Amino acid sequence: MKIAGFLHDNDINFKLIIDQNEDIESYKYIYISRVFTFTKMPAFYDNATPAQQHKFRCGGTGFYANELNVNIYRQKRHDDMNQLEDDDFLNQYPNHRGGIRAHGIDLARQMPYYHLYDEFVERKVAEGFKREKYKDYQQYSIGFLTRGCIRHCPFCINKLEDKIFPYSDLESFLDNERDEHGRLVRPYIYLWDDNFLAADPSVWRDRLNQLIATGRPFQFRQGLDERMLAESPHGEEMAEMLSRTKYHGDFIFAFDNWRDRPKIEKALKIWKHYNPKKGTKFYLFCGFKQDATEYKKFYKDIWEIFQRIKVLMTYGCVGYLMRHEDCHKSPIPNLYVQIARWCNQQAFYKKMSFWEYTYRNQTYWEQTSGFDVPQEIKSFDEFMRDYESGYYEKEDKRGKVRKICKTLQTLLDTLEMFPEHREELLEMYNYKMQDLINPELWA
Numbered sequence: 001m002k003i004a005g006f007l008h009d010n011d012i013n014f015k016l017i018i019d020q021n022e023d024i025e026s027y028k029y030i031y032i033s034r035v036f037t038f039t040k041m042p043a044f045y046d047n048a049t050p051a052q053q054h055k056f057r058c059g060g061t062g063f064y065a066n067e068l069n070v071n072i073y074r075q076k077r078h079d080d081m082n083q084l085e086d087d088d089f090l091n092q093y094p095n096h097r098g099g100i101r102a103h104g105i106d107l108a109r110q111m112p113y114y115h116l117y118d119e120f121v122e123r124k125v126a127e128g129f130k131r132e133k134y135k136d137y138q139q140y141s142i143g144f145l146t147r148g149c150i151r152h153c154p155f156c157i158n159k160l161e162d163k164i165f166p167y168s169d170l171e172s173f174l175d176n177e178r179d180e181h182g183r184l185v186r187p188y189i190y191l192w193d194d195n196f197l198a199a200d201p202s203v204w205r206d207r208l209n210q211l212i213a214t215g216r217p218f219q220f221r222q223g224l225d226e227r228m229l230a231e232s233p234h235g236e237e238m239a240e241m242l243s244r245t246k247y248h249g250d251f252i253f254a255f256d257n258w259r260d261r262p263k264i265e266k267a268l269k270i271w272k273h274y275n276p277k278k279g280t281k282f283y284l285f286c287g288f289k290q291d292a293t294e295y296k297k298f299y300k301d302i303w304e305i306f307q308r309i310k311v312l313m314t315y316g317c318v319g320y321l322m323r324h325e326d327c328h329k330s331p332i333p334n335l336y337v338q339i340a341r342w343c344n345q346q347a348f349y350k351k352m353s354f355w356e357y358t359y360r361n362q363t364y365w366e367q368t369s370g371f372d373v374p375q376e377i378k379s380f381d382e383f384m385r386d387y388e389s390g391y392y393e394k395e396d397k398r399g400k401v402r403k404i405c406k407t408l409q410t411l412l413d414t415l416e417m418f419p420e421h422r423e424e425l426l427e428m429y430n431y432k433m434q435d436l437i438n439p440e441l442w443a
């Protein structure tokens with residue numbers, strides 16, 4: 001969107017290529033950005049003739065995020081972060097956004113071109129998708145107020161960063177377009193900062209005041225670092241300032257490592273004191289470096305997911321599982337899928353334990369397959385009694401046999417894989433927010 005903004009500033013023809021099989025002959029250059037390594041390249045890229053290949057300029061974390069050699073990673077990241085500002089084509093044209101650059105794109109100052117996705121959205125709506133699904137493309141000013149991090153998380157593209165630096169001024173990406181009724185076309189703000197609260201206090205204080213002054217709802221889309229509330233001498237000020245903002249949706253933090261529990265709990269007491277009623281969500285990273293033969297590692301990961309969820313439930317907060325793609329290599333990959341389906345849907349997470357969610361899947365399967373279901377929800381012990389008495393193998397009057405649905409089978413497979421942890425697993429599967437929440441913790 002920023003490249004499009006620069007081209008637009010300079011009256012250069014451009015468009016977002018939507019079709020996989022676009023005829024690229026008439027394009028001079030094609031900029032391809034990729035965030036995730038698992039995203040496939042478009043067909044027009046794969047099928048390009050040797051004479052067409054010089055047109056492509058590719059960048060983004062999706063081209064190097066899984067590079068394991070640190071030195072190669074460092075070099076690729078450096079090149080990627082600088083390639084647009086070093087781009088020989090863009091550097092032929094003037095920068096209209098101020099600052100010290102006379103020519104070429106100044107990424108921090110460049111206003112995104114917010115209409116870039118209009119045709120794509122209209123096409124999706126015409127195909128029958130709800131416009132609402134594409135609101136991120138249409139209703140938000142998007143940018144980074146700061147960039148960088150200090151935490152060195154090994155799974156993160158910021159793992160080699162050592163500091164946080166101010167990046168764009170809010171006005172560089174704040175959109176003021178209005179519709180025919182004078183209403184803002186993009187009334188919300190998304191911030192993509194990596195670790196805003198770990199920036200110098202003068203930076204986050206100033207930027208938060210700027211955000212508050214806009215009067216627009218905003219959200220730090222990548223999550224905020226809750227640990228800063230416990231570590232920083234300004235932790236209470238952060239919580240108090242955020243409590244005065246027009247925050248859009250849930251506040252999102254991250255609880256990625258179980259070892260951070262003491263800090264997270266200390267921070268939660270501060271946070272909930274100032275924000276007792278605000279929806280608060282925590283990303284829960286999991287599945288990293290899993291291996292089909294490493295059972296202990298798998299159990300530890302599952303255990304840590306549920307222990308983090310238990311802490312969050314006691315403080316009335318919701319979790320959101322963020323699965324690393326390595327989870328597909330774990331001994332029971334579907335367990336991650338099922339925990340995420342339960343945890344990431346607040347209606348399930350807030351009202352049911354993981355066991356209840358699992359058994360409801362079984363009930364749903366039985367009902368939609370035409371079986372009588374005299375008891376819609378069962379405790380694990382009730383289920384086991386029926387299971388051992390052959391209830392799920394008996395034919396009904398149609399001659400059909402009930403079976404165990406995939407969700408329930410996955411849970412049973414896990415119990416079978418870890419007989420020594422059976423009691424502990426069952427206890428974790430029965431964690432329920434309404435049983436665990438304890439407002440005295442932040443009173």
Ligand code: SF4
Binds near residue numbers: 149150153159195225
């Ligand atoms: S705290 Fe967040 S941004 Fe920083 S290194 Fe860890 S995952 Fe990345």
